[in-house]
Amino acid sequence: MTRRGAALIAAVLIAGTALPATIPATAEAASTPGCPWVGSTAPIGTRVAQVLGQMTLDQKITMVHGTATGGYTGRVAGNDRLCVPSLKMEDGPLGVNLGNTTQLPAASSVAASFDSSLAKTYGSVIGAEDKAKGVDVDLGPTINIVRDPRWGRAFESYSEDPYLAGQMGAADIEGVQSQGVMAQVKHWAVYNQETSRNTTADNAVIDDRTVHEIYASAFGTVVDQAKPSSAMCSYSSINGTYACENSYLDAILKQDFGFDGFITSDWGGTHSAAGSANAGMDMEMPGQDFFGTALKTAVQNGQVPQSRLDDMVGRILREEFRFGLFEHPSPDTPGAPASTPAHLDVAKKAAEDGTVLLKNDGGLLPLDSAKVHSIAVIGDGAGKNTLSSGGGSAHIAGTGTVTPFDGIKARAGSGATVAYAQGNLGQGSALPAIESDYLTPPSGTGHGLQGAYYPNTDSSGAPAVTRTDPQVDFTWTGTTPAPGLPATNFSAKWTGALTPPTTGTYTLGLTSDDGSRLLVNGQTVIDNWGDHGAATKTAQLPLTAGQPVQVEVDYYQGGGDSTVTLGWLPPGQDPVGEAAALAAKSDVAVVYANDYESEGSDLADISLPADQNKLIDAVAAANPNTVVVLNTGSAVTMPWLAKVKGVFEAWYPGQESGNAIASLLFGDTTPSGKLPVTFPASLDQVPASTPQQWPGVDGKVQYSEGLDVGYRWYDQQKLAPLYPFGYGLSYTSFRFSNLKVDGPTLGENGRIQVSADVTNTGARAGSEVAQLYLGDPAATGEPGSQLKGFQKVDLQPQQTKRVQFAVTAQDASYWSSDAHAWALGAGQYTVRVGDSSRNLPLSGGFRVDRTSGPRFTKVTAPAIATGGKTFAVTTTFTNGATEPVRDAVTSLSVPKGWTATPRTRRSRGPSDQDRRWPRPGR
Numbered sequence: 008m009t010r011r012g013a014a015l016i017a018a019v020l021i022a023g024t025a026l027p028a029t030i031p032a033t034a035e036a037a038s039t040p041g042c043p044w045v046g047s048t049a050p051i052g053t054r055v056a057q058v059l060g061q062m063t064l065d066q067k068i069t070m071v072h073g074t075a076t077g078g079y080t081g082r083v084a085g086n087d088r089l090c091v092p093s094l095k096m097e098d099g100p101l102g103v104n105l106g107n108t109t110q111l112p113a114a115s116s117v118a119a120s121f122d123s124s125l126a127k128t129y130g131s132v133i134g135a136e137d138k139a140k141g142v143d144v145d146l147g148p149t150i151n152i153v154r155d156p157r158w159g160r161a162f163e164s165y166s167e168d169p170y171l172a173g174q175m176g177a178a179d180i181e182g183v184q185s186q187g188v189m190a191q192v193k194h195w196a197v198y199n200q201e202t203s204r205n206t207t208a209d210n211a212v213i214d215d216r217t218v219h220e221i222y223a224s225a226f227g228t229v230v231d232q233a234k235p236s237s238a239m240c241s242y243s244s245i246n247g248t249y250a251c252e253n254s255y256l257d258a259i260l261k262q263d264f265g266f267d268g269f270i271t272s273d274w275g276g277t278h279s280a281a282g283s284a285n286a287g288m289d290m291e292m293p294g295q296d297f298f299g300t301a302l303k304t305a306v307q308n309g310q311v312p313q314s315r316l317d318d319m320v321g322r323i324l325r326e327e328f329r330f331g332l333f334e335h336p337s338p339d340t341p342g343a344p345a346s347t348p349a350h351l352d353v354a355k356k357a358a359e360d361g362t363v364l365l366k367n368d369g370g371l372l373p374l375d376s377a378k379v380h381s382i383a384v385i386g387d388g389a390g391k392n393t394l395s396s397g398g399g400s401a402h403i404a405g406t407g408t409v410t411p412f413d414g415i416k417a418r419a420g421s422g423a424t425v426a427y428a429q430g431n432l433g434q435g436s437a438l439p440a441i442e443s444d445y446l447t448p449p450s451g452t453g454h455g456l457q458g459a460y461y462p463n464t465d466s467s468g469a470p471a472v473t474r475t476d477p478q479v480d481f482t483w484t485g486t487t488p489a490p491g492l493p494a495t496n497f498s499a500k501w502t503g504a505l506t507p508p509t510t511g512t513y514t515l516g517l518t519s520d521d522g523s524r525l526l527v528n529g530q531t532v533i534d535n536w537g538d539h540g541a542a543t544k545t546a547q548l549p550l551t552a553g554q555p556v557q558v559e560v561d562y563y564q565g566g567g568d569s570t571v572t573l574g575w576l577p578p579g580q581d582p583v584g585e586a587a588a589l590a591a592k593s594d595v596a597v598v599y600a601n602d603y604e605s606e607g608s609d610l611a612d613i614s615l616p617a618d619q620n621k622l623i624d625a626v627a628a629a630n631p632n633t634v635v636v637l638n639t640g641s642a643v644t645m646p647w648l649a650k651v652k653g654v655f656e657a658w659y660p661g662q663e664s665g666n667a668i669a670s671l672l673f674g675d676t677t678p679s680g681k682l683p684v685t686f687p688a689s690l691d692q693v694p695a696s697t698p699q700q701w702p703g704v705d706g707k708v709q710y711s712e713g714l715d716v717g718y719r720w721y722d723q724q725k726l727a728p729l730y731p732f733g734y735g736l737s738y739t740s741f742r743f744s745n746l747k748v749d750g751p752t753l754g755e756n757g758r759i760q761v762s763a764d765v766t767n768t769g770a771r772a773g774s775e776v777a778q779l780y781l782g783d784p785a786a787t788g789e790p791g792s793q794l795k796g797f798q799k800v801d802l803q804p805q806q807t808k809r810v811q812f813a814v815t816a817q818d819a820s821y822w823s824s825d826a827h828a829w830a831l832g833a834g835q836y837t838v839r840v841g842d843s844s845r846n847l848p849l850s851g852g853f854r855v856d857r858t859s860g861p862r863f864t865k866v867t868a869p870a871i872a873t874g875g876k877t878f879a880v881t882t883t884f885t886n887g888a889t890e891p892v893r894d895a896v897t898s899l900s901v902p903k904g905w906t907a908t909p910r911t912r913r914s915r916g917p918s919d920q921d922r923r924w925p926r927p928g929r
Contacts, residue, residue, distance in 0.1 A: 100147025110405025116361030130182020162640025167717030173228025194241030257287025358667035373674025386599030399606025414665020430586030438516035438574030511578025540605020739769030784834030
């Protein structure tokens, strides 16, 4: 951990957020004779058994489902008689989705820091704000693999690489749970697109090895390192079975990884009662369509064993005891203030450290205050429409965003003139709303349009509310448009007349999240209908001054964010030309461009939407000293790249956006971010480039690229991406030297130490990320090079530090589906160290002489006695060495003189498994 990172963690705690044992609870449970488990020092397992022993069937059923009411995303009812606290859940992968919380940068930004200590600090802020709000379970982080840059939730996940995602996710969870709040890691598993989600049409056709090595691997890491309290199963179907009723997936999580927390469905992701329960899901959210009466009936008729229901409830109780909720139930304080100045400091640092400098020609950056006296700040995203957060359940409103224009102007001070031009109309950013002066309701009197609001999504029946709205320009996310309407799943219809002030061709725009359409004189001119994040569609329409046209705006909200704006651009305006003119008379032009992502929809392509490429071309033609700042959730193409001198990828940087970019532009902070995803040169280069792979054909999404996800694909196909995984520039320079690989052989339970020197060869202090990639023998079938270690080092000018890595047998293993185990292949392994997947100047290696191969022997022993009549035999397959690599269970009759009381240590793989069984009669 860097000194600054440690100081930030200390600041977070000093600022008023302490560990839960020191926080007074307003509803603290007292130890009573009726609840001897409260305040007890008995082992948690004993206390869980005590509670279960007192619960009726109905009380158990109540614990395995919840509601979406009461001020939180979800709530599971408590039990006063048994002193069981209620369990409150809140969306929170990138911050707490309640008011007065900090809008942190996106997870993609945190991943780009390649700094697990920063990820832990980030998580501690989330946990602290959860605690202030009375939240028990934070619904995050999201650690799914970014299989394709078009995924609508790429911004809220970490990386295309499972090693990086696992390390950053584990640190984030450690931070959240250090504050006494449970983390719910999501989404388990193979969830990589929004198109057709939660339907059988989103059916991932995928092989077992790819599941284990790519899509499940990060979850195994976080279970092993961070011990999350819970996991959320996803909306996907995997090989024909929904994730939330997929016994194959849940066996990996609970058996292979040894996960002992509970599994919650994604909201609305449950599709069966007995099927989901028997597969391993423990909690339905929200509602009780399946885990209410249907589950009770399934238990009563034997479709779901009573022991399985007890396991479901026991897993939830165990985590409530583990986090002290029986002794300290959290108060209901969703309206409490949570953001602090220390949290804003973390938000700023995360934005700075996650911003990636992609290009810096001619040393234009950092800006020299002695030479730069005028700066043009251009782009819709640089002003009041700053794109600082993605959409959906990961959206955080924040307590006030510092825009790039404001941040740059404040940092430049009196020494430079900083001027702003909108330049473009953005994407997801509305055209200027049509003023009420030009709108007339159907009554023909007053100004505005008549709005009819419905408590459903199809504007059916009588409206709940009818009123005249001056403009159609609303953002209701998390709130209701009017009394009597829900905060989600409602619709509205605005009608009246539009009278233009001048004659000419107008650009009409309709922005919405979710669906909207505009009718003029009864004809549909804009169709923006469908479930999606905030998106703008426009139409050109000739209008005559003083001649009214009839307009109708239809809108529905289907979940998540809620926004709708009817805007226009009158004839004669040229925002791109105005921006170019400002750039031409400025020393430097900083252009903001963005691409909006949101849960619920995927992107159509990876081009900057609307007229943003045109804007950048125009500004660069007017001023060669142009710097582009990108606010995107993942990779975009850059057709203008050769025309500009500087490019930053700033992701969705949170509410400190303006202060962070100003610090980077002026060199107060030296850029150190690295790309956690590959930036392709074109959409044709991406691994899932065919319709069969994305978004699927005939209800099947073919994961036919297998292990070759992200940079692995570009390496295997020998493709030159626009920018490779791990890439990022600095304002200084670095050199790698003196690689040492201890060895020369790696044993099946061993590790190899790798070290190298990193030297700052420049004149400015900076941080470099040393990255270690491992190449396995070709016979293993592994990709040619895979990230297996990274370390961020802070270096003063001319300073050298030695970085250390440990490459374990697990790191070098591949998944054997036949053995259902990790296997270590024989042969020569290559270790490479450098600063990106395509720049690895140091190379060494080691050998593996003894392997886990296909040679297996069987060892059997009794496992679990059932009713005194039968017991389960665990068949442990070993590889000829010392570790078992596969277990199979068979039920047999109990031999005389045997008792079945196994002692088991959980493990992730064959290199550290250990099973010991009692001898007969013990």
